[in-house]
Amino acid sequence: MTGLSDDVSISFELFPPKTDTGVARLRESVAQLSAADPNYFSVTYGAGGTTRDRTARMVDMVSNQTGRPVAHHLTCVGASRAEIDRQAEALWAKGLRRIVALRGDLPDGETVPADGYRDAAELVGALRSVGDFDVSVAAYPEVHPEASSAEGDLDHLKRKLDNGAARAITQYTFDTDTILRFIDRARAAGIEAPIVPGIMPVANFASLRRFSEGCGASIPDWMFQMFDGLDEAPDTRAMVATCAAAEQCRRLMEAGLTEFHFYTLNQPKVSLAVCRALGLTPDIPAETAA
Template sequence: MTGPFADHPISVSFELFPPKTDKGEKSLARNVDRLATAAPDYFSVTYGAGGSTRDRTARVVDMVRRRTGQPVAHHLTCVGASRKEIDAQAARLLEGGITRIVALRGDLPDGQTLAADGYADAAELVAGLRRVGDFDISVAAYPEVHPEAASPQADLDHLKRKIDAGANRAITQYTFDTDVILRFIDRARAGGISAPIVPGIMPVANFAGLKAFSAKCGASVPDWVARMFEGLDDAPDTRAMVATSVATEQCRRLMAEGVSEFHFYTLNRPEVTLAICRALGLSPEIPAETAA
């Protein structure tokens, strides 16, 4: 890496989600080309509740591999399938050259429960994947505690179960309060978790959407963040600059504390993520801007 942080090299990864339409997939392909210029360690592609995006996830994973030549992590969840079905899907991924997995319990659709013959949680899923083959497995971590956890300690204990079952690393839910992330890492280390803990970074593309999503997943949005984006709903350029500043400052603070890996929830939009990477010393290609 060159630039102002050349003495503190970092690695990044980019999360994508499967678009709902063929037109969206074509647009994503162009954005993937742009994101690839930042040379991420890998991309990851999410997976809908109950496997609802299974086909599109597979297509996006294949598209990203073909266009970039870089590793792609396929999300897998416990929802909507038996152990046998999940194991068979994992085996097919391995046969197809997909060796990275993000293993999650997954969100249960309203009124749905996990299959009686399925994996009960992500720790069991990780153990099952280890039996299938030599995957590189990431799991989720929650600095602000998973909404369904009985307590912060119970949540941390569950993370340790996932790591002990064979996960290679934990990727955190996004958290705007950097102190919360740092305290969580300290607690994890004190609790015997030595695997890498990679902060998840959320560039703010749409603040109203962010608030709605955060309420569902248990991530808090501090008042200072709300104030920074207040009145910018119809000012996308300024909003992008503010979003870049917020995320860059968080990454720099984490880097000062020794963090060197970041996972960006790109929302399939490259602009702010690439600007953050540039500010952190990476050198992605930024296309020339045309006058209005």
């Protein structure tokens, strides 16, 4: 693929590290990812708000380091309406304008607090009442595990967008046809907002299998064959992962999609290689011999 860089818009998702060493590594990763000229970065928010302070610090760090917009993830879980409103007001006051609004994962046996926002649709409405935030929400091509039906899941997505969200970012889905069918169903249901495919480059296949089981994302049989025996071969695994993600993006672009959100897992190598395959030309750092 050549000559595509003028058409492609990308963003990179990061998570807040737990250690100073992790923060230093993230700073280096951000420097490398910036070379791909992303539209923005985003920083995730732990279950129940467990990474609240670390998320805020990483948002500030990435913003100061790159000068680019950074989206702060925000969830309903573990906080009252008043607490979330105060947090949103503080984010607006410091000049942050992008938010990824999610309900968040509920710990086993727990529900959203009685005085909290019940779901992401309510959260979006509250954020938009605080300020003119640019809000992104999640979409689920394979249907959210707690949804009553595919139709109910689409209805909920429409509520989030009708309440003021600007776009939907999909959970990663490796079956490209599933993404395209989902977008067709969304359009047929009257959803006109941009739907941005979430792309998951495979950093570690064993870890991906465990994570996918928890979030309801399926892994096609061909991926098991493709990554079989590569757990201890990181260089080959990275090349295979690049080919898989680039091919998915290529097919999505053929269908008219040109915006992609990369779940980087704080590892820049494969995401940068995919960007190269999309026609972008980020500087790739020299690799030292083992």
